[in-house]
Amino acid sequence: MKASSFPSRKQSARFLLVFLVLAIATAKAQDWVRTGTNLGAQKIRLAAADFKMVGNDPALSNAQQTFNQVLFADLTNAGIFDMVSKSMAPAVMPGSPQEINLAQWNAPPANAAMVAFGAISVQAGRDIVFGWLFDAKSTQSPQVLGLQYNEAAGPDTARHIAHEFADAIIARLGGGIDGIAESKIFFVSDRTGAKEIWEMDYDGANQHQITHLGQICLSPRISPDGGRLAFSELTPRGSNIRLYSINLDRMVSSPIHDGTDFSPAWSPDGNNLAFSSSRTGDPEIWISSASGFNLRRVTAYRGPDVSPVWNPKTGTQIAWISGRTGLPQLYIMESDGTNVQRMTDGGYATSPSWSPNGQFLTFAWSRHYGPGAPGGQDIYVMDIASRRWIQLTHDIGRTDFPSWSPDGRHIVFQRTTHGHSEVWTMLADGTEQHALVKTANSRMPNWSWK
Amino acid sequence: MKIYKKNSALAMAALAAFLITTGCHHKQAAAPEAPAPPTTAPAPTATITASPETITPGQSAVLTWHSTDATDAAIDGMGPVPTSGTKTVNPTATTRYHLTVRGDGGSAEATATVTLGQAQTQAPAPAQEQMTEAEFEQNVKPIFFDYDSYSIRPDAQQAIGQDAAFLQTHPNVKVLIAGYCDERGSEEYNLALGQNRANAAKTALTQVGVDATRIRTISYGKEKQFCTEMNESCWQQNRRDQFSLDQ
Structure with a gap:
């Protein structure tokens, strides 16, 4: 269905494959591995100049500050740039191609290969931004990007434009893979007392409450088009799959309400939901259309079957967690229930998420599980074809619910220490770990598909 | 957080006894001793006591009974019992224990009541019970x-x-x-x-x-x-x- 959006991901797949293979080669000797997504590829040294303020609107200063911070953070978070520290930038603030001295930026200490710069103004209630990306080494035709944004001024407008400009730069310099600065993350928070679903920008900004049900809402899963949110609601009457329309900003009726259903997952075409249901007396994986038709069971072993996730690339495979042999293990199968393959060889594996390119699974795993066993519950990435894996988190408490970003370069996850849960993010090689949500208990993050 | 009784089987018995007692024995036994028949055998006597006589839900009480000149004895709901003995009961409602003894010289009856605290005595448990x-x-x-x-x-x-x-x-x-x-x-x-x-x-x-x-x-x-x-x-x-x- 979305073939057009996927070919560009091949490159990131090659990226990851390279670092996986290299990492695994060294992993034989030791568990602690430090690798970068840039292995075999030099990171582009990029400078983001502070944008120049044009005019004297009272709102301009705040807008400019926000814009500069967000743009720099987005480009840093992308993980594919070697960012020039702001302290190394030339003193002048170029507001247009006429004002920039590229040689200055290309020279030490900045040594920038690329420079993003521009101007911001507020006129008649609109934020107007001119943004350029110049190749600092090219004297003939340095312009790589030249973009103009004109949007109604609001509290988040400068932030939004910065995300758009950052994504344009990342798409141009990052091998054609769309940036994620405009993507969203959904998660469970108990800050109101009840467990509700919340939404935020990919960088933790703009957190706001989606559901107001006053119950235990769990396992948020946004639909591929971003229009509907599926989650499970646990009440004294049971656990049901519920649907919230992001477009309509309200709950919409859900056809799946047996009272024993949870952990929904969207098929990549947005037409079907896979979920765990105990309607036959044992938790199994079921699939139905999002409107409730064509309900069918796809697993049939005694024991917990839970946490399905579709292969987002093909839509024909499902990874899930089964306790059919004892402790929960990671499995994959065709979406009709055939060709079941066990992926993990022991321990306690949970919460799979399938990479956008279809080649990798990330999941939480305690390799040595049991009372008194050493090691913790950490995030791993497995190459499906070879079943080789690398460990991404080490000694930072109990980590769980990894979820891939749409560009496949990032993983958001839940980190629990001393009974307190936070939402963290990192690059898909385990570096650049930092918190997104520390307020109250925040759990089960789910990254939007685009 | 909760106190659980040690033996709910006893509670069963006690409850059953209660049901039977209230169901079949509305009239209180007025005569503690039956009129002595003209035989040489002495008439049996029976006493039964409960200790304590008032309990709170979850507590148990000990029934103690004695009889003289009796050959067999029964407590309603419990069936045959020794002619003298003790038994721990865990009634879930106020319960009257009705002892009947028989001997060659006739029969005798005695009752003891275990009262449940919080005055729940007015609600005998019918089939359509309101359980808390x-x-x-x-x-x-x-x-x-x-x-x-x-x-x-x-x-x-x-x-x-x-x-x-x-x-x-x-x-x-x-x-x-x-x-x-x-x-x-x-x-x-x-x-x-x-x-x-x-x-x-x-x-x-x-x-x-x-x-x-x-x-x-x-x-x-x-x-x-x-x-x-x-x-x-x-x-x-x-x-x-x-x-x-x-x-």
């Missing part, structure tokens, strides 16, 4: 599970038997079985595991004769905890099936 959540939880005890397991342990099987006995004597009561897990492991997997635990108890109850349509199951996974410390005794408290009255 507290009364239910007092009699239908939770069962506990091993780590990452939903198998019914031997001690849980015993509890299931007692739970089932109570449910069978109260056929109008519906039961909700909620499965819980300790705080280790993953939320979604624990929801499934808790569901398996609830289902395991439902299967066990139906196997000993409780109608499956009276039972509803739910899993709370690790979303609700009975005990929040991070040690095995606490985790064991949380790996349970909790039974409650269903509406």
Whole structure:
């Protein structure tokens, strides 16, 4: 269905494959591995100049500050740039191609290969931004990007434009893979007392409450088009799959309400939901259309079957967690229930998420599980074809619910220490770990598909 | 958090005794001794006392009875008893224990009443009873599970038997079985595991004769905890099936 959006991901797949293979080669000797997504590829040294303020609107200063911070953070978070520290930038603030001295930026200490710069103004209630990306080494035709944004001024407008400009730069310099600065993350928070679903920008900004049900809402899963949110609601009457329309900003009726259903997952075409249901007396994986038709069971072993996730690339495979042999293990199968393959060889594996390119699974795993066993519950990435894996988190408490970003370069996850849960993010090689949500208990993050 | 009675089988007996007593013996036995028939055998005598005479729910009382010149004795609801003896009872409502002894010289009767505190004496338990959540939880005890397991342990099987006995004597009561897990492991997997635990108890109850349509199951996974410390005794408290009255 979305073939057009996927070919560009091949490159990131090659990226990851390279670092996986290299990492695994060294992993034989030791568990602690430090690798970068840039292995075999030099990171582009990029400078983001502070944008120049044009005019004297009272709102301009705040807008400019926000814009500069967000743009720099987005480009840093992308993980594919070697960012020039702001302290190394030339003193002048170029507001247009006429004002920039590229040689200055290309020279030490900045040594920038690329420079993003521009101007911001507020006129008649609109934020107007001119943004350029110049190749600092090219004297003939340095312009790589030249973009103009004109949007109604609001509290988040400068932030939004910065995300758009950052994504344009990342798409141009990052091998054609769309940036994620405009993507969203959904998660469970108990800050109101009840467990509700919340939404935020990919960088933790703009957190706001989606559901107001006053119950235990769990396992948020946004639909591929971003229009509907599926989650499970646990009440004294049971656990049901519920649907919230992001477009309509309200709950919409859900056809799946047996009272024993949870952990929904969207098929990549947005037409079907896979979920765990105990309607036959044992938790199994079921699939139905999002409107409730064509309900069918796809697993049939005694024991917990839970946490399905579709292969987002093909839509024909499902990874899930089964306790059919004892402790929960990671499995994959065709979406009709055939060709079941066990992926993990022991321990306690949970919460799979399938990479956008279809080649990798990330999941939480305690390799040595049991009372008194050493090691913790950490995030791993497995190459499906070879079943080789690398460990991404080490000694930072109990980590769980990894979820891939749409560009496949990032993983958001839940980190629990001393009974307190936070939402963290990192690059898909385990570096650049930092918190997104520390307020109250925040759990089960789910990254939007685009 | 709750006090559970040690022996609900006794409670059964006591309750049954109560039902029979109230059901079949409305008129109080006015004559403590039957008129002596013209025989040489002495007339039997009987006494019965309860200690303490007033208890609160969950407590037990000791019945002590004596008889003279009797060959057999029976307490309504308990059936034949020794002509003299003691017995611990756990009535769930105010109960009158009616002792009848027989001997060659005739028969004798005596009664003792165990009064339940909080003045619940006005509500004898008819078929359409109004059971309180507290009364239910007092009699239908939770069962506990091993780590990452939903198998019914031997001690849980015993509890299931007692739970089932109570449910069978109260056929109008519906039961909700909620499965819980300790705080280790993953939320979604624990929801499934808790569901398996609830289902395991439902299967066990139906196997000993409780109608499956009276039972509803739910899993709370690790979303609700009975005990929040991070040690095995606490985790064991949380790996349970909790039974409650269903509406």
